[in-house]
Amino acid sequence: MISGASTTQSTTCSSCGGEIQTDVSFRQCPKCLLDLGLSSRFTDDGNSALFDLGTYRQSNPTLIDYEILEQIGRGGMGVVYRARQLSLNRTVAVKMIRVGERASPAILARFRREAETAAKLDHPNIVTIYEVGEEEMNPFLVMRFVPGASLAERLPDFALMAPQDSKQGTKSNKTNERQNKISRLMTTVACAVHYAHERGVLHRDLKPSNILLDQNDQPNLTDFGIAKVLDQETALTQTSELLGTPSYMAPEQAAGKSVSRSADIYSLGAILYELLTGRPPFEGRTPIDILRQVAEQEPVNPTLLNASVNEDLATICLKCLDKDPTRRYGSALEFAEDLERSQRHEPILARRAGPILRLRRWTVRNPALATLVASLVIGMALTLVLLAKASEEKRRKSIALSILRTETARQLQEIWATPSPFFAIKSETLTAMAGLEPARLRTGEKRFTMAFVSAGNPLDRVLSAAPLLEHIENRMSALAQTPTRIDLRLYKTQPHAVTDLLAGKVDFLQMNAPEYLRAKMEAPGIQALVLLTPSSGPGALRSESAVFFTRADTGIKTVSDLRGRSFLFGTANSTLTFWAKAHLVEAGIQARDLAKYRYIDSNVEGPQNAGSPANAPGLGNPFSPMTPVEAVIDRVYDAAVVTEERFQQVAAKNKLVLLKRFPDTSSVLVGQSKLPTLATASFQHAMTTLKDSHILQTFPGSPSGFALCSDKNLSEIRDKLAAETLFDENSLEHK
Amino acid sequence: MLSPGPSDGSATGAARFGTTHWSLVLRAGRGADEALLKLCKIYWPPLYAYTRRRGHGFHEAQDLTQGFFAHILENRAFEGVAPHKGRFRSFLLVSLKHFLDSEWHKQRTLKRGGQQVFISWDELKPEDRELVEPSDQWTPEKAFNRRWALMLLERVMEQLRKEYAAARKEELFEKLRECLTGDKHEKSYQEIATELNMSEGGVKVAVHRLRRRFGELVREQVERTVASPEEIDDEIRQLFAALS
Numbered sequence: 001m002i003s004g005a006s007t008t009q010s011t012t013c014s015s016c017g018g019e020i021q022t023d024v025s026f027r028q029c030p031k032c033l034l035d036l037g038l039s040s041r042f043t044d045d046g047n048s049a050l051f052d053l054g055t056y057r058q059s060n061p062t063l064i065d066y067e068i069l070e071q072i073g074r075g076g077m078g079v080v081y082r083a084r085q086l087s088l089n090r091t092v093a094v095k096m097i098r099v100g101e102r103a104s105p106a107i108l109a110r111f112r113r114e115a116e117t118a119a120k121l122d123h124p125n126i127v128t129i130y131e132v133g134e135e136e137m138n139p140f141l142v143m144r145f146v147p148g149a150s151l152a153e154r155l156p157d158f159a160l161m162a163p164q165d166s167k168q169g170t171k172s173n174k175t176n177e178r179q180n181k182i183s184r185l186m187t188t189v190a191c192a193v194h195y196a197h198e199r200g201v202l203h204r205d206l207k208p209s210n211i212l213l214d215q216n217d218q219p220n221l222t223d224f225g226i227a228k229v230l231d232q233e234t235a236l237t238q239t240s241e242l243l244g245t246p247s248y249m250a251p252e253q254a255a256g257k258s259v260s261r262s263a264d265i266y267s268l269g270a271i272l273y274e275l276l277t278g279r280p281p282f283e284g285r286t287p288i289d290i291l292r293q294v295a296e297q298e299p300v301n302p303t304l305l306n307a308s309v310n311e312d313l314a315t316i317c318l319k320c321l322d323k324d325p326t327r328r329y330g331s332a333l334e335f336a337e338d339l340e341r342s343q344r345h346e347p348i349l350a351r352r353a354g355p356i357l358r359l360r361r362w363t364v365r366n367p368a369l370a371t372l373v374a375s376l377v378i379g380m381a382l383t384l385v386l387l388a389k390a391s392e393e394k395r396r397k398s399i400a401l402s403i404l405r406t407e408t409a410r411q412l413q414e415i416w417a418t419p420s421p422f423f424a425i426k427s428e429t430l431t432a433m434a435g436l437e438p439a440r441l442r443t444g445e446k447r448f449t450m451a452f453v454s455a456g457n458p459l460d461r462v463l464s465a466a467p468l469l470e471h472i473e474n475r476m477s478a479l480a481q482t483p484t485r486i487d488l489r490l491y492k493t494q495p496h497a498v499t500d501l502l503a504g505k506v507d508f509l510q511m512n513a514p515e516y517l518r519a520k521m522e523a524p525g526i527q528a529l530v531l532l533t534p535s536s537g538p539g540a541l542r543s544e545s546a547v548f549f550t551r552a553d554t555g556i557k558t559v560s561d562l563r564g565r566s567f568l569f570g571t572a573n574s575t576l577t578f579w580a581k582a583h584l585v586e587a588g589i590q591a592r593d594l595a596k597y598r599y600i601d602s603n604v605e606g607p608q609n610a611g612s613p614a615n616a617p618g619l620g621n622p623f624s625p626m627t628p629v630e631a632v633i634d635r636v637y638d639a640a641v642v643t644e645e646r647f648q649q650v651a652a653k654n655k656l657v658l659l660k661r662f663p664d665t666s667s668v669l670v671g672q673s674k675l676p677t678l679a680t681a682s683f684q685h686a687m688t689t690l691k692d693s694h695i696l697q698t699f700p701g702s703p704s705g706f707a708l709c710s711d712k713n714l715s716e717i718r719d720k721l722a723a724e725t726l727f728d729e730n731s732l733e734h735k
Numbered sequence: 736m737l738s739p740g741p742s743d744g745s746a747t748g749a750a751r752f753g754t755t756h757w758s759l760v761l762r763a764g765r766g767a768d769e770a771l772l773k774l775c776k777i778y779w780p781p782l783y784a785y786t787r788r789r790g791h792g793f794h795e796a797q798d799l800t801q802g803f804f805a806h807i808l809e810n811r812a813f814e815g816v817a818p819h820k821g822r823f824r825s826f827l828l829v830s831l832k833h834f835l836d837s838e839w840h841k842q843r844t845l846k847r848g849g850q851q852v853f854i855s856w857d858e859l860k861p862e863d864r865e866l867v868e869p870s871d872q873w874t875p876e877k878a879f880n881r882r883w884a885l886m887l888l889e890r891v892m893e894q895l896r897k898e899y900a901a902a903r904k905e906e907l908f909e910k911l912r913e914c915l916t917g918d919k920h921e922k923s924y925q926e927i928a929t930e931l932n933m934s935e936g937g938v939k940v941a942v943h944r945l946r947r948r949f950g951e952l953v954r955e956q957v958e959r960t961v962a963s964p965e966e967i968d969d970e971i972r973q974l975f976a977a978l979s
Contacts, residue, residue: 015917031978032916037953037971426932
């Protein structure tokens with residue numbers, strides 16, 4: 001019944017080279033998977049060591065111990081309150097973290113872990129975290145209360161460009177004094193950052209609003225390591241406020257790459273830049289504008305924005321802002337030391353690179369980063385389009401929309417030039433791009449993927465699909481009473497799309513009936529949902545039918561007379577050829593009965609291989625001007641198959657005789673095997689109620705509509721398929 | 736997926752300390768049949784694999800595995816068992832050995848398993864049944880340990896999938912799961928990025944997270960079966976050896 005050793009083949013692990021035996025249900029190297037358990041003790045970013053079993057608190061702290069006094073801040077992460085901790089009678093700051101609905105237990109666990117790691121930091125310039133807790137799935141932090149304001153609010157007191165500076169009499173002295181003050185502040189901040197780095201904690205979101213200044217103007221860093229945990233995975237669901245400004249973010253971080261301490265060093269440089277010049281290194285109307293600059297442009301030298309900026313400070317600052325992380329300071333301490341050297345008027349270690357060299361280095365070293373940033377830009381632009389409120393943000397929305405369009409077009413172009421078999425675009429992006437009003441993101445929505453195959457300009461094809469997808473989404477949402485999205489995948493070729501449908505990566509795909517029936521043999525679960533109803537317009541029928549024809553002088557009167565004669569099919573895998581074979585077999589003609597035959601796109605001759613390039617000019621070349629009609633007229637073949645439309649154009653003039661006419665249709669929309677019944681039913685409903693002729697025209701053959709289809713509808717085609725198979729099998733036998 | 740069993744843990748902290756498998760054993764020892772049934776549902780594949788390699792036929796091995804569970808249920812075999820006695824895997828294997836040795840002499844003299852049915856063989860899909868069949872080349876211990884390791888990984892995989900599903904990231908999980916191991920994949924990160932409408936960097940980060948979380952869950956699962964956290968690494972290495 002069941003044999004001990006399995007007979008199927010085992011595979012080899014691409015990582016360890018070990019054998020993956022057939023008793024492994026998940027088909028992945030079990031040794032490498034187990035090894036993850038060993039390697040997860042140490043993580044490469046060093047800031048989340050193995051969960052410390054001892055420190056876990058069995059009973060989570062709650063807010064019962066805290067009396068909330070007043071709201072003292074509100075930011076991307078949530079709301080901060082001044083509160084009194086009753087048990088210890090001390091004033092604390094309580095930060096209630098606002099978590100998106102989609103925050104998973106895993107994200108919350110990670111947040112908790114980051115916060116607990118940060119809570120171990122004990123440094124006079126880092127705001128101590130006393131406690132990490134959760135209140136109804138929303139985490140909160142209890143921190144040391146720092147009376148004062150953030151550097152963002154107090155920028156005028158520190159920045160070199162502050163208005164009062166320009167009108168001072170002893171300008172030079174004042175300027176130097178101010179720059180020393182900036183330098184001292186940044187040295188302190190950098191030392192605190194270095195302290196954290198040495199303990200494996202990255203800040204990841206250093207910016208002026210995260211630097212609190214106490215009554216002595218001493219900086220206190222807050223939100224170590226935690227700010228970015230929550231928004232990394234949920235960026236699309238958040239408010240634009242939470243997206244924050246990427247002004248202080250290192251380019252590699254903006255591009256979603258894994259970051260190291262050098263990302264924090266970049267941020268330190270960006271803060272220093274703002275203190276020296278009064279503005280961050282990159283400014284823009286929207287986060288996207290800024291992001292683009294972060295990725296592509298070099299910051300303007302601070303001395304150009306403010307002539308009084310100390311040359312050394314400018315050089316130190318630009319070293320931090322290098323696009324290449326390896327060219328920044330190796331540690332925050334090195335940065336602090338260079339700042340101290342400049343205060344003491346000693347030579348600094350940082351050296352300026354020429355501007356041209358810098359730009360070239362960037363473009364040469366990071367060819368992929370710009371593309372990565374483009375993806376991020378698309379995501380952010382989409383978010384802004386979706387979030388823009390009707391009136392007041394109209395301008396911003398139109399800017400975001402135009403960015404979305406150009407970036408998507410660019411990405412499509414780039415992907416189309418690679419071997420990637422398809423281009424994927426989310427429903428929201430497509431809807432927004434096509435100028436339709438995108439529905440806002442909703443929770444609990446269902447997503448499906450519909451595949452199209454590109455013919456002609458891929459961008460046109462993508463855009464022309466938008467109204468169809470919108471129609472399907474609306475109908476499916478209404479019927480299923482669940483918000484439904486249809487994402488699009490544009491494939492370069494049909495076979496790729498079919499493969500992905502069979503693999504369940506695509507939910508809906510248009511196929512011709514024979515192709516569908518063949519695929520169904522491989523994956524019995526797939527189902528034809530609707531059938532294209534042929535158009536009834538003038539001329540439409542002709543293009544939907546095909547003919548066998550011959551010359552008047554061949555003596556061939558019926559299809560049966562083709563026995564012993566030569567015959568030219570269309571392209572090898574076309575429906576036209578499929579139907580032609582089926583009809584030949586029906587008339588009793590199989591491969592062995594033909595003197596010779598050939599496909600128009602193939603050099604392989606039928607059984608007798610009589611044709612040579614000399615008597616079949618150009619037929620092996622699909623781009624050849626030689627058509628089946630010409631091949632018959634020029635006596636290369638006795639008979640052939642073409643669309644009726646083509647036949648009618650040339651028949652009379654060339655004395656061609658029609659032997660048989662037959663329909664060349666039956667396209668179906670097919671659903672993958674694992675679709676829920678409600679999805680197939682609502683999709684069928686959406687398609688059968690589709691009457692908009694503009695949308696229908698986007699389908700090949702401009703159908704007049706769609707009819708419900710079951711495999712029974714296709715039984716006639718199934719018979720033809722059997723016949724067609726007969727044709728091929730016999731041809732093989734013959735050889 | 737083979738017998739993921741009832742969900743007995745989640746990603747959140749409390750579960751890490753809630754149910755070790757030793758605590759299930761202790762509860763079983765105190766007569767909580769439900770706890771025992773839970774253990775049976777989880778641990779039958781390695782027990783079955785061992786029994787098969789001891790030379791028992793397909794049906795007989797099923798009966799004996801059932802019988803083993805019935806035996807420990809009836810005889811309270813877990814009573815007096817304590818975590819400090821070592822690893823749960825070794826404990827279970829030794830118990831089974833004793834059972835089979837004694838059972839061998841009894842030669843089906845008692846109706847094994849009584850009316851209790853722990854594993855519904857008929858509900859298993861044929862391909863799953865085939866999966867648990869051990870190779871002829873292995874010793875019974877190797878078959879047991881190998882199936883144990885695979886079962887653990889299956890459970891981790893399922894738990895990870897559930898976590899992602901809970902965060903509505905099931906698609907992400909399905910796309911990335913093949914990237915858990917190896918560096919050559921059917922699809923490049925760039926292709927996956929395209930499919931998910933993410934950046935390539937984003938995919939790399941997501942893979943990194945997936946791997947890390949998988950590793951953490953492996954450790955959590957292993958921790959449930961060992962006496963102290965210090966033994967986790969060693970147990971993983973032993974399972975590693977069983978897979979070689």
